Amino acid sequence: MKIKNIFKFLIFALLAMQLGSCNDNTDAEQKFDQNPTDRLNAQKKELSDVLLTSEHGWKAVYFTDNTQLGGFTHLFKFSSDGKVEMASDFDGDTDAYESAYSVELGSAVSLLFTTKNRIHLLSDSDNSPTDALEGKGYKGDFQFLYYGQENGEIIFKTNRSFQELRFVKATEEDWENLAQNVIMGENVVGGEERPLFRLLETNDGTTTHQFDFIFSEAPRFASANSIETGYAVSYNMGIAYTPTGISVSPAVEVKGQKLTDFVYNDTDGSFTATGTGGVSATIKYTTKPLILTDDYKGLLDGNDFKVYGYISPFLTNAITTSTLCKELLDEINASLPATQQLTRVQLYFNDGGYNYIEYRFSGGRPTLYHNVTTSENAVDKTIVLTHDSWQTATALIPAPALLKKIDDEFTNPKGLYVKKENFKVVYSNVVWTFTSASSNFRITTYALN
Known part of the structure; x- marks a missing residue:
């Protein structure tokens, strides 16, 4: 083929490719014939419509951050006038409350709960479940970006953390049984x-x-x-x-x-x-710890001086302070004037050869001391505290009835499991727990020396 003819052939081929490309672009334009605004408006209508399609509304189990928080069940029933009935198992109040919602159009379509309701409990920065989340609350959101539907579920992503949240169709039983949660x-x-x-x-x-x-x-x-x-x-x-x-x-x-x-x-x-x-x-x-530690051994006679203190209110709600312990403390304080409360319980070991439990009060009420001896239960790996005497700072006294219940837990014949914990509470002090080997009593303390 002559060079002139080859050149003509190449030009023809390039023209053909360009025509084909134009046809492809035409097809693409036909597929995406809506502009972005039209597409968003269509999604807005789609979401507005689907929210109304479930007879009993929608259910969402909202894990705001599963690296440190659990899930909270929410039920929603939307109406066309912008109202929503909402209930949750956040606390003991599982009643349904009415508030307002809207479907918003911005860079994306979103569902926004515009007036305060149960979902806002998770976004309240003053409502923090742990010290680590102070100022962050439960890290929840009340605006959810719409990402379509799948298998009858509505797919959202949270506005702040961009995590997926799915609404599934609720049943009548979901509303009736929410209190069971x-x-x-x-x-x-x-x-x-x-x-x-x-x-x-x-x-x-x-x-x-x-x-x-x-x-x-x-x-x-x-x-x-x-x-x-x-x-x-x-x-x-x-x-x-x-x-x-x-x-x-x-x-x-x-x-x-x-x-x-x-x-x-x-x-x-x-x-x-x-x-x-x-x-x-x-x-x-x-009925007993999975691992029995030897942490108690350092508290037996002949070791260095040690003191451990329960300090209210910092350790009252520690996860290791048992319900029974809190109830006994509350019972003591309920029997005292408001200005004279039990604020500290401290355990002293090898203090100049003495061991004792100190009960310290506010409001000028005298501190009380229970002198004890210590022994070891090597089989169960507990330390046993045995009664010796009671005293104030200046004199021996009879055993005070006010402290009998809680003191009986410390001096139970089966002893106390002692554990050096691997977490902190408020302060940097090492946390130690003392747990009854015969009941559900466990008190959380700071190592104070």
């Missing part, structure tokens, strides 16, 4: 009749593993760490209450199976998630 929360916390100690046990079909389990009520968050040497596995999970148990996020993964839904057994207080092939995970009680 609150009752289930009490089962998760555990009643006085239940032991203090818990464990998470996983089963992969052939092998079981055990983890200590600590649940914190206000943030609805739990941690579980392996007690086995050489098995460095742990789970941290946010917990949401359901009428039949709990759901967790992230899931507890066992042999590749993600277990999220745990069913409650009222007989023994356990929660069990069941997979396939024998895979399961169970949260259950145990």
